[in-house]
Amino acid sequence: MTAVINVPVHIVTGFLGSGKTTLIHSLIEQKPVDETWAILVNEFGQIGIDQAMFDARDDVVVKGLPGGCLCCQLAFVLQAALVNLLARSKPDRVIIEPSGLGHPAGLLDLLRGEAFQDVIDVRDIIATLDPRRLDDPRARQHDTFRDQLDMADAVALTMLDHSTPEQLDAAHAFVAQRWPPRKWVQEAHHGELPIKLLTQSGSADASDTAMPTSHQALVATPSLTGNFFDAPPTPGQPQKETGTSLGYTSVGLRWHPSECFDLDRLAALLSELPQKARIKGVFHTDHGWKRFNRAEGTFSVENSAWRQDSRLEIIQPDTLAACLPDIEASCSTCLAAD
Numbered sequence: 001m002t003a004v005i006n007v008p009v010h011i012v013t014g015f016l017g018s019g020k021t022t023l024i025h026s027l028i029e030q031k032p033v034d035e036t037w038a039i040l041v042n043e044f045g046q047i048g049i050d051q052a053m054f055d056a057r058d059d060v061v062v063k064g065l066p067g068g069c070l071c072c073q074l075a076f077v078l079q080a081a082l083v084n085l086l087a088r089s090k091p092d093r094v095i096i097e098p099s100g101l102g103h104p105a106g107l108l109d110l111l112r113g114e115a116f117q118d119v120i121d122v123r124d125i126i127a128t129l130d131p132r133r134l135d136d137p138r139a140r141q142h143d144t145f146r147d148q149l150d151m152a153d154a155v156a157l158t159m160l161d162h163s164t165p166e167q168l169d170a171a172h173a174f175v176a177q178r179w180p181p182r183k184w185v186q187e188a189h190h191g192e193l194p195i196k197l198l199t200q201s202g203s204a205d206a207s208d209t210a211m212p213t214s215h216q217a218l219v220a221t222p223s224l225t226g227n228f229f230d231a232p233p234t235p236g237q238p239q240k241e242t243g244t245s246l247g248y249t250s251v252g253l254r255w256h257p258s259e260c261f262d263l264d265r266l267a268a269l270l271s272e273l274p275q276k277a278r279i280k281g282v283f284h285t286d287h288g289w290k291r292f293n294r295a296e297g298t299f300s301v302e303n304s305a306w307r308q309d310s311r312l313e314i315i316q317p318d319t320l321a322a323c324l325p326d327i328e329a330s331c332s333t334c335l336a337a338d
Contacts, residue, residue, distance in 0.1 A: 014128030016100030017295025019158035022191030038091035127152030131171035
């Protein structure tokens with residue numbers, strides 16, 4: 001740990017499907033060529049898919065931490081992963097993307113603790129806000145949703161292509177009501193954020209917001225370590241993992257990389273799932289490897305360099321869990337004919 005001093009660490013927080021990963025992608029594309037960055041990605045689900053959403057490159061090290069919340073269940077895992085990254089990769093900058101259900105308080109306490117004193121410098125906390133979320137009373141009243149914004153030093157307004165002018169005005173008004181005022185509020189068109197807002201940021205001024213009771217109850221809860229680097233499942237025997245906490249349920253599936261899916265049938269299936277379901281996936285299809293992403297009803301399909309296995313993660317409120325079909329059986333009908 002003596003080899004690195006005051007490495008800038010940035011937290012990009014925000015509720016489920018608010019465009020955190022897209023925002024980080026835009027920053028990576030603007031990265032100075034002489035810098036090495038490390039990205040730590042936490043996710044609520046047990047399978048671990050977010051690391052597969054980043055393309056491999058020599059100057060960006062990506063580490064996925066699935067199976068819980070960094071602020072409580074995975075605090076010790078995060079500490080070990082960050083220590084390892086700093087020692088091995090010696091990054092010039094670190095970006096941490098907590099789960100959309102992660103509360104920043106515990107994460108901030110860990111980063112400001114004795115283990116990282118004089119080693120890292122926690123910069124302005126950035127929260128992403130999808131203006132459409134404010135139309136949902138459940139989101140507005142969710143402790144984590146509100147605290148993510150209250151603890152943020154700055155706010156990036158995302159999903160603007162899918163928001164009305166009225167929703168955008170309401171988002172600006174909502175953020176303006178936060179106290180103290182945010183250092184900046186940026187409209188991130190197409191998920192793009194000027195890199196100077198990252199590189200020229202100051203030290204985080206986050207308030208002493210306490211972790212809500214729902215998260216405190218999870219601190220002593222053993223967490224799965226995730227199966228991100230496990231060998232792929234046996235062909236014809238997909239691996240399934242489920243998890244429930246903080247009012248949400250996750251369903252994750254992995255398939256052997258040799259199993260090939262019909263792209264059109266798979267896209268149709270995922271598009272027809274309940275609108276409130278957050279969907280991420282990487283699949284071997286008859287049109288090559290594809291990355292699927294759906295948030296708040298917005299669906300995208302892109303080429304992917306991932307080849308380790310096919311995997312899918314679906315997260316939705318517990319109140320809607322009964323609406324989800326048998327996704328394993330449904331996906332099996334989308335396998336391409338030999």
